[in-house]
Amino acid sequence: MTRVQAVVLNGFMTKETLTTQTARHWENDNGQAVCSAHAGNYLTTAVEQYPKRKKHVTPLGTWYEMPADEVAHMTETYGGACETCVFGKGY
Numbered sequence: 001m002t003r004v005q006a007v008v009l010n011g012f013m014t015k016e017t018l019t020t021q022t023a024r025h026w027e028n029d030n031g032q033a034v035c036s037a038h039a040g041n042y043l044t045t046a047v048e049q050y051p052k053r054k055k056h057v058t059p060l061g062t063w064y065e066m067p068a069d070e071v072a073h074m075t076e077t078y079g080g081a082c083e084t085c086v087f088g089k090g091y
């Protein structure tokens with residue numbers, strides 16, 4: 001129980017920190033792209049547990065970290081690389 005609470009707390013702090021830094025972005029097999037702040041609970045928890053991995057397998061799909069230059073290109077072209085940030089889609 002204590003361990004789970006710690007993971008949730010870390011995830012919350014990370015989300016706040018990332019808003020002022022270059023956020024990591026993730027893309028799944030269906031081409032869905034999300035930033036760390038808009039990653040679901042499964043992916044957020046996986047990234048917290050294994051922050052150095054560039055691939056995470058979750059019950060909602062397999063996510064691959066988007067290269068920084070791709071994120072920069074999409075931000076330049078579309079105003080962002082995360083669909084939720086750009087289009088405001090919810091879950």
Ligand SMILES: [Zn+2]
Nearest residue numbers: 035038082085
């Ligand atoms: Zn986003």
